Structures are given as structure tokens and as C-alpha cells.
Amino acid sequence: MRHVVVGTAGHIDHGKTSLVKALTGTDTDRLPEEKARGITIDLGFAFLEEPDGLTIEIVDVPGHERFVKNMLAGVGGIDLVMLVIAADEGVMPQTREHLAICSLLHIKSGLVVLTKTDLAEPDWIELVQEDVRSLLEPTFLAGCPIVPVSVRTGAGLVALRAELAALARSVPVKGTDQTPRLPIDRVFTVRGFGTVVTGTLTAGALAVDDRLESYPRGVQFKVRGLQVHGRAVERAAAGQRTAVNLQGVERAAIERGDVVAPPGALVPTLLADATLELLKDAPRPLKTRDRVRFHVGTQEVMARVLLVDRTQLEPGEASYGRFRLEAPIVALPGDRFVVRSYSPIVTIGGGTVLDVVPPRFKRKTPALLAHLTLLERGTPAQVLEEHLKQAGAAGARGADLRARTAFGPERLPALLDELQKAGAIVAVDREWYLHREANDRLRSQTLGLLEAFHAENPLRAGISREELRSRAGNAQERVFDQLLTRLEAEGVVRSERDQVRLAAHTIKLNAEQQKVVSGLEADFLRAGAAPPSPEEALAKLGVKGTERHELFQLLVAERRLVRVKESLYFHADALGAVQDKLIACLREKKDIGPADVKDLLGITRKYAIPLMEYFDAQRITVRQGERRVLRGA
Numbered sequence: 001m002r003h004v005v006v007g008t009a010g011h012i013d014h015g016k017t018s019l020v021k022a023l024t025g026t027d028t029d030r031l032p033e034e035k036a037r038g039i040t041i042d043l044g045f046a047f048l049e050e051p052d053g054l055t056i057e058i059v060d061v062p063g064h065e066r067f068v069k070n071m072l073a074g075v076g077g078i079d080l081v082m083l084v085i086a087a088d089e090g091v092m093p094q095t096r097e098h099l100a101i102c103s104l105l106h107i108k109s110g111l112v113v114l115t116k117t118d119l120a121e122p123d124w125i126e127l128v129q130e131d132v133r134s135l136l137e138p139t140f141l142a143g144c145p146i147v148p149v150s151v152r153t154g155a156g157l158v159a160l161r162a163e164l165a166a167l168a169r170s171v172p173v174k175g176t177d178q179t180p181r182l183p184i185d186r187v188f189t190v191r192g193f194g195t196v197v198t199g200t201l202t203a204g205a206l207a208v209d210d211r212l213e214s215y216p217r218g219v220q221f222k223v224r225g226l227q228v229h230g231r232a233v234e235r236a237a238a239g240q241r242t243a244v245n246l247q248g249v250e251r252a253a254i255e256r257g258d259v260v261a262p263p264g265a266l267v268p269t270l271l272a273d274a275t276l277e278l279l280k281d282a283p284r285p286l287k288t289r290d291r292v293r294f295h296v297g298t299q300e301v302m303a304r305v306l307l308v309d310r311t312q313l314e315p316g317e318a319s320y321g322r323f324r325l326e327a328p329i330v331a332l333p334g335d336r337f338v339v340r341s342y343s344p345i346v347t348i349g350g351g352t353v354l355d356v357v358p359p360r361f362k363r364k365t366p367a368l369l370a371h372l373t374l375l376e377r378g379t380p381a382q383v384l385e386e387h388l389k390q391a392g393a394a395g396a397r398g399a400d401l402r403a404r405t406a407f408g409p410e411r412l413p414a415l416l417d418e419l420q421k422a423g424a425i426v427a428v429d430r431e432w433y434l435h436r437e438a439n440d441r442l443r444s445q446t447l448g449l450l451e452a453f454h455a456e457n458p459l460r461a462g463i464s465r466e467e468l469r470s471r472a473g474n475a476q477e478r479v480f481d482q483l484l485t486r487l488e489a490e491g492v493v494r495s496e497r498d499q500v501r502l503a504a505h506t507i508k509l510n511a512e513q514q515k516v517v518s519g520l521e522a523d524f525l526r527a528g529a530a531p532p533s534p535e536e537a538l539a540k541l542g543v544k545g546t547e548r549h550e551l552f553q554l555l556v557a558e559r560r561l562v563r564v565k566e567s568l569y570f571h572a573d574a575l576g577a578v579q580d581k582l583i584a585c586l587r588e589k590k591d592i593g594p595a596d597v598k599d600l601l602g603i604t605r606k607y608a609i610p611l612m613e614y615f616d617a618q619r620i621t622v623r624q625g626e627r628r629v630l631r632g633a
């Protein structure tokens with residue numbers, strides 16, 4: 001089962017809709033206004049089934065110059081174009097404009113239908129054919145079949161159908177390893193069913209009960225039903241005209257231009273980098289900051305264009321542009337788009353989307369140019385590496401890379417693997433990646449910070465992990481954790497509790513410092529349950545300072561002194577002895593008050609109260625009024 005999408009194109013009244021009807025039996029002009037005016041206003045849909053299982057989906061577009069925007073919403077998803085030219089009138093303005101649009105969208109092939117041949121003399125038809133050939137010469141339709149037909153007499157219709165089927169069979173099969181996307185071209189409600197959207201599925205498949213999302217508004221829903229050609233189906237495949245019945249979504253929450261895809265698979269953006277070419281016959285140069293109409297998929301959004309390496313793009317020239325969009329678009333790199341001027345509304349150019357999450361760059365810098373050139377011309381692996389390079393120290397999640405590249409769910413992991421093996425990127429964990437350069441930069445920055453910290457604080461064992469992370473440019477937490485884990489595994493860094501240090505760092509005391517530290521420790525040990533204040537202890541050794549003194553803190557960091565409350569420290573051994581006595585006493589007496597503690601340890605209230613509170617906090621005792629009992633006793 002193959003589905004190939006053919007779009008009509010051509011000037012108003014040249015017979016597109018009549019031709020579709022003659023081929024398929026379907027009148028695609030459904031609107032009352034279309035019937036009344038005898039012109040096509042919006043898109044119409046029909047199909048042809050070939051005996052071998054090939055289905056040719058036909059999108060009929062309006063030719064009126066005022067409805068080119070509708071035409072653009074229709075041709076975004078087509079594989080082939082059927083350029084319809086009336087033999088009596090020949091090439092007209094929208095013949096050219098539609099042809100230019102198809103060229104800009106990189107439609108691969110198609111054919112020309114020279115219709116209304118019953119209205120022209122053979123000589124004249126001959127001349128028109130010449131004219132058409134020279135029009136097509138510089139385009140993708142150069143040398144394509146030109147099929148003369150008359151809907152009135154039926155002449156040429158059989159030959160046309162055969163040409164169409166042959167062309168359709170030569171269209172390459174659509175990729176399966178791609179994000180399924182349904183750019184919405186119609187939204188309506190069906191009584192008893194609710195909201196229905198239609199579009200041409202670009203890739204992959206959709207199935208009933210799938211959980212999907214409508215972008216850019218992020219409305220999530222379940223597929224209640226699917227229809228293809230008016231028949232209910234369980235599954236819709238790439239290339240099929242698909243109608244999706246959304247469960248629980250208001251009609252007003254969706255409009256033409258929105259895109260249906262799996263949740264998280266796409267990123268709406270207000271900024272897009274792209275290649276940009278101006279048509280040779282554009283009426284004037286395009287200047288940076290010009291306001292344009294940006295058409296991608298079935299969407300039209302106003303935008304300002306910033307030219308990357310010049311202030312003005314001349315007709316026929318190509319460069320890179322950054323588009324500041326006035327409403328979010330939903331696209332993937334590789335998508336083609338069309339640009340029309342704000343006023344007068346004419347098609348002036350187009351290009352390929354390169355990046356939908358563009359990095360911040362100072363405009364016009366050679367770096368930006370090099371970056372965009374790589375995105376345009378690089379191999380898939382180079383493009384992916386470039387995205388990770390731009391992500392810097394923050395790195396990127398695999399799922400986010402998928403939403404901003406055209407690589408499918410199978411291709412992307414394979415490319416990430418390849419880059420990892422080549423040493424270009426580092427896997428932070430199973431879903432987070434970092435460019436090698438960012439990794440190395442963060443690593444040397446972190447080691448440098450540790451070195452500097454030790455040099456400035458020779459008597460401190462280490463720096464807190466959080467402090468270090470924030471000094472290292474507020475590194476992404478997962479990235480930083482992974483770096484420290486690796487540095488530890490390599491034996492370069494040690495971390496204890498929340499303190500990090502270089503493995504090589506040791507605290508070296510000179511003789512005088514050593515004397516102070518030993519003196520302090522001895523003093524507190526001797527004082528037992530009635531220790532001096534830090535100031536007193538230091539002063540006794542001839543040092544001026546408080547508990548913040550670094551030699552004092554050294555004993556605290558090593559847990560030889562334990563802080564019971566502000567400015568009240570006990571030697572760890574003394575505190576251990578106090579705890580033992582207290583527990584023994586509590587076992588015997590069941591509960592004790594401050595007076596018991598004073599007597600037991602021979603200390604004053606000044607020590608007894610903080611000690612009792614300390615043991616409460618340590619969850620050894622529980623307070624009951626003014627008395628304490630053993631916790632859990």
C-alpha cells in the first residue's frame with residue numbers, strides 16, 4: 001500500500017478543479033461561496049486508486065492570487081505537482097508564482113497539464129507548449145511530461161492518468177524512522193463526535209488510542225477515531241490524507257497551521273535560523289529587519305528577518321537568515337518554507353529551516369556564519385555534534401535533541417553512539433549528553449577552583465560541593481555530579497560528606513600552629529564536661545580569636561571538638577563520656593531533671609541545660625516538661 005500526494009497548481013480558472021473532477025469524480029469545491037463564484041477559495045481533496053494498491057491523494061488548490069496563502073497550506077505536504085495551464089490563455093502570473101512556490105518547497109517532480117485544448121487551435125497549442133517548455137527549463141520540471149487534455153471532450157484524460165501513476169510509482173518510499181507529523185489544514189466539529197482535524201501525514205503512522213499533542217499550544221489528547229477517505233481505520237500511514245477525531249479537545253483550541261505529533265516530539269519556537277534565497281524576479285531586495293510572511297507546513301506567521309552576513313539580500317542571491325516570529329511555529333530542521341512580502345503580498349523567496357532552538361550569537365559574527373554553514377552542509381554526525389557544542393556546559397537531553405533535529409528515533413541514538421565512540425561527546429547518563437570540549441573545560445575549571453581554594457584556605461579540609469558547583473559557572477547538577485563521580489573514580493578528587501577536596505590536598509601545620517591545635521585539644525579534653533569558651537581557650541595559648549579561628553575550626557572539621565551550641569564546644573571524648581553517664585543514670589532513674597544532671601556531672605546550669613538540649617536534638621533523650629527520659633524507653 002503506497003500513498004503519494006499530488007497537488008494541483010496554476011492560474012485562476014485554468015481548469016484545476018474541473019480536471020480533478022474529471023479524474024476522480026469528486027467535486028472538490030464544497031463551499032457555497034465557491035459554488036456561487038465558480039472559483040476555488042480553499043483546499044479540496046480527492047483521490048485515485050490504482051489496481052496495484054497505489055493511492056494517489058490529490059490536493060486541489062485555489063488559483064486566485066488572494067488565496068495563495070491557502071494554496072501554500074496545501075502544497076507543503078505534496079510529493080508531486082500537476083501544473084495546470086489553460087491552452088487558450090497560456091502562462092499567467094499565478095502559473096509562475098505557483099511554480100516558484102513548488103521550486104522553493106523543493107517538490108521533487110511533477111508534470112504539466114495543458115487543459116482546455118478544445119478551446120485552442122493546434123498551432124496555438126504548439127506555441128503555448130514552446131512557451132511552457134522555456135518557462136520550465138530552469139526549474140525542477142525541466143523536461144517533464146506536458147499532457148494536453150480537454151475536460152470538455154475527455155481527450156487526453158486516459159494518457160494523463162497513466163502519466164500520473166507512472167510518476168507516483170517513482171516517488172521514493174517515505175521514511176519510517178521519522179517523527180510522525182500531521183500539519184493541520186482543516187478543523188471542524190462533527191455532531192456527536194467533537195473536534196476533527198485533517199491533514200496529510202508526513203511520516204510514520206498514527207493509530208486509534210494514541211496519545212498525541214497538538215502544537216504549538218501543547219494540547220494533549222487521545223485519538224478517538226481515524227478516517228482515511230471517509231472510511232474509519234485503525235491506523236493511518238505516511239502520505240495518507242488523514243482525519244483525526246480528538247478526544248476532549250475544544251474546536252477553539254486548534255486551528256489550521258497547528259501540528260499533531262507525539263507528545264514532546266516537537267518544540268514550538270519564536271526564533272528560527274534558516275537558509276534564505278530570494279527569487280530572481282523578486283520585486284526588490286530584502287533588507288534586514290523587513291517584515292515578511294513566513295509559511296511552513298500549513299502555517300503562516302508574520303516574522304522579521306535578520307540577515308546574517310549582510311544588510312540586504314538582492315534578487316537571485318542566497319544567504320542565511322534568522323527569523324523572529326510573531327507567533328510560535330512548529331518545524332524541524334530540513335523543512336522547506338516560503339517567504340512572501342508583507343505588502344504587496346507576493347512570493348519573494350524561501351529556504352530550509354536549520355535550527356529551531358538557535359543559540360544566542362552576536363549577529364554578523366563569523367562564528368554564526370560558520371555555525372550555520374555546518375548545520376546546512378555538515379554530515380548528520382557533524383550537525384548533532386555542533387548542537388551539543390552550542391549547548392555548552394549544560395549539555396542536552398536526548399529527547400530534546402530529537403525535537404530539534406530531523407533524526408528519527410532510531411537514527412539519533414545511533415549517531416549519539418557514534419559520536420561517543422569517536423570521543424566527540426560524553427554521556428553524562430543514559431539520557432544526557434555533553435560535548436567533549438565542554439566536559440574538558442568544566443573539568444579543568446573545577447580542578448582549578450579546587451586548587452585555588454586550597455591555596456587560599458590551607459587549613460580547611462575542602463570546599464562544600466554546592467559552593468564548588470556554583471563557582472563552576474553554576475554547572476548543571478547532573479553534569480556536575482557525573483564529573484565529580486568520575487574525578488573521584490580517577491582518584492583525583494575526594495569527597496567526604498558534602499566536602500570536596502583534591503586528593504593530593506593535606507593540611508600542613510607549622511610548629512607554632514601544631515602547638516596551638518594540640519594545646520586546644522588538650523585543654524578541652526582536660527575540661528571534660530565544663531569546657532572553656534573558644535576565646536578563653538585560644539587566649540590561654542596566646543592566640544586572639546573566636547570559634548571562627550581556622551585552627552579552632554580545624555579541630556571541629558576533624559570532629560575532635562563538637563559544637564553543642566553557639567560558642568560551646570566539648571571534646572568528642574568528653575561528650576562521649578557524658579553521654580554514657582547520662583544513659584546509665586536514665587536507665588536507673590527513668591527520668592531526670594537539670595539538678596540531677598548538675599549533680600551527676602558536677603557542672604553548673606550553664607553546661608547542664610545546653611547538654612540536655614543537645615541530647616534531645618541527638619534523639620537520645622525526650623523532653624517531658626522539665627524532665628528527660630530515654631527516647632524509646
Ligand SMILES: Nc1nc2c(ncn2[C@@H]2O[C@H](COP(=O)(O)OP(=O)(O)OP(=O)(O)O)[C@@H](O)[C@H]2O)c(=O)[nH]1
Binds near residue numbers: 041063152
Ligand atoms: N471548454 C473547456 N472548459 C473548461 C475545461 N476545463 C475547465 N473548463 C471551464 O473553465 C472554468 C474554470 O474551471 P475550474 O476548474 O473551476 O478552474 P480552476 O483552475 O479550478 O479555478 P480556481 O480554482 O478558481 O483557480 C469552468 O467554467 C470550467 O467549466 C476544458 O477542458 N474545456
Ligand SMILES: [Mg+2]
Binds near residue numbers: 017018061062
Ligand atoms: Mg479550482
